[in-house]
Amino acid sequence: MVGSPESKRYVEVIIDTAVRDLDRPFTYELPAEISAGVQVGSMALVPFNNRLSLGYVVGFPPRSDLSRIKSVSRIVDEPPLFDFDSMRLCKWIASHYLCPLSRSFHLVVPPGRSRKVKQLVSLAVRARDALIAVAGDDAAVKVVNELNSAGELDIDALKKLIGAGPAVTGVKSMEEKSLVKRRFALTRPAANARTRLVVHATPVASDWNAINKLPGRQREIVDELIARGGVEFQSDLLQSVGASHASLKSLAKKGVLEIAGEEVLRQPWLGASSGGAVRHKPNARQQAAIDRVSTVIEEGRHKVFLLEGVTGSGKTEVYIHSIEKALEKGKQAIVLVPEISLTPQTVERFESRFPGDVAVLHSRLGPGERFDQWRGARDGRYRVVVGARSALFAPLANIGLIVIDEEHEPSYKSDTSPRYNARDVAVVRARMAGAVVILGSATPCLESVERARAGLYERLELPKRIDNRPLPEVEIVDMRETGGAGEVPLLSRRMLDALSRAVEAGDQAILFLNRRGFSNYMQCRACGQIMGCDDCEVSLCYHSRGNMMLCHHCGMRRNVPPACPSCGGGPMKQFGAGTQKVEEELMKHVPGVTCIRMDADSTTTKDAHWRLLGKFRAGEAQVLIGTQMIAKGLDIPSVTFVGVINADTALALPDFRASERTYQLLTQVSGRAGRGLRPGLVVIQTFNPDHPTIKAMTGGTGTFIEAELESRSRANYPPFVDLVNVMVTSPEIAAASRSAERMRHILDTDLDGTGAIILGPAPAPLSRLRGLYRWHILVKSADLDKISDRLITAVGRFYDYSRTFPPGKSVKVSLDVDPVSLL
């Protein structure tokens, strides 16, 4: 490029802020000195409204008509944080989920590398001189004192120390007298590349004459290094020889070897491998699915497959063969599994088939490990990425296949902005990359079912379990008839009999306690007071461990009070069943039975979850009693009995997906039975045996899906309309309701004529969470794209209006597009 003064370069920058009306490109001049290597995705430090801000380069306009253009201060982190394809995906996410573009960039940038601009202030003169100069100015005196003791201070830290007002005015008045220096700095990233010292042998090391002249210790080092192929980490080499650093340095000086720092990837330890690569031969149905997927991958076309396979039908085998095909074509693959299923066993299934080629991204990784897995994927060291939701954004250059296992899982939906659903974004990413998607599930969500019917997705079915093993037989027990005149038992006669039989036959059993919409609680026997969370509108759950009460929504814990805090009466009593109660009940009726309990209580520590499952798998107990966490992924051949203690507690939840969820959960749990050689039996206890969801469990799932779709269609719910939940929150109860009402009026005018249906405002079913009062306004539309601009406008108008007529403290309005939970 010619460096003539006229050929100025410009960049468009998206400022890294969540503020909606700043979510647009700002144009800056790019000084020639720093313009080398700047690309889309580069991070730029730019002057922005009397301060410096970070932003992302999104474009290079050839010229600009703006009169006052500032220049980029500097480019941070040489290589760009994302590429053009990622930017395209981010733009789609921002426009679909109605979030600021900068927010969607956070999904694709390297993890742990985010930075913030901080303002540092320090004294420009001696403290005593400064004190004299500011005498009488209280704020400035405070600033001087703090800066004198701390040296240089972050302005935010100063605000915390002496208050925001004095900090700002004090610093400002001092700045006018040149008593303080202000400078901008970037925070350190949480993760950095790790370098280790590596020793390389030079040609001299193979020269016998030279080596034989070396002192003994040094010769040992060289021998060992050669034995290890001429390259080894310095620390490992020294340790194995038992030599000191001095001898190594001496060798380096003689030119026998070279020592250099090299970047290494940290490998997260996933636990011991449980076995070798078992290569199953696909059965006919599996092979048919594999062939179909392979054909499309071979053609290099984009396509979405809905792989509907009953529990135990071997969906993973289809995934693995499809991945093989993608790799064979020189492409890469992403496999998403629900966080809870991301166990060492799951990873092992892929790692054993693609040894050394699998990156794993999950929440248990430390920042450094996560960064390295990400980096390894970007640099082509791994070709398969397995992970939970956010692994969808793994930086693979040439994606051929994206697998979404258990595609119906609600955990694929993010509950923080951007509130994306990985299942849906996967389809978009694949479409942009010309890749194939496999959505796998035994119980696909109705959205996917409907899209398959419309011909948007191609359906592949695995209607039978592998090796022709039968699906478990399902029995429904009507709990209304079990109690007789007395109390309804926790475990019915039928349940106990069936469980005993399985255990006596030497098999294992699972008892499932549905916690959703049903939990234990503490209540005063005298006045009826129920112990609730201070910050949420829910009752606290009693946990025997530590005699504590815990809020399952915000994590608040509290000791059980000796007396009722409301009336001062006697001790509180526990109501509702926990796994412990189930165990007690079971022991009473089946003496000598051995149990393992798995719930939030028993799995508090990091690996307890996997450890307990491992014990059960190893046959150390006959019965596994657990909550939601045992519903998925468990594949234990000796489990022949599954008992569902309370099938219908989640049916009554105020959520249009309550039936669908219950159906999915019950199917998943039932699917744990009879996966081995002996057939399985499932007993489901219910108070609603005639409910379509429960009936669907004994056959006729097709009719259930049909009826459910029909009712969604009638009531105008997804998949037949697009849904947006407008969420209004505030720590003040009146502000929340007032604002929700105000927002409704704004929506009424802004959405007028679009045909959108507006419901509410209504207090959210979970009306208070983490100290915030919550209101919902539901917007239904035939076509989201037609109203999305108006929704953004409405939110903007709400905030504008709130500035002149504040409705109260910290009111927030957020938009949840395609909401999954309406609680």
Added chain:
DNA sequence: AGCACGCCGACT
């Protein structure tokens, strides 16, 4: 968001 400017009450 966050920073500066500007116009009004309550201090010297």
Added chain:
DNA sequence: GTCGGCGTGCTC
């Protein structure tokens, strides 16, 4: 007369 409150405007 000035100090500082926060309403308002703006950010290439």
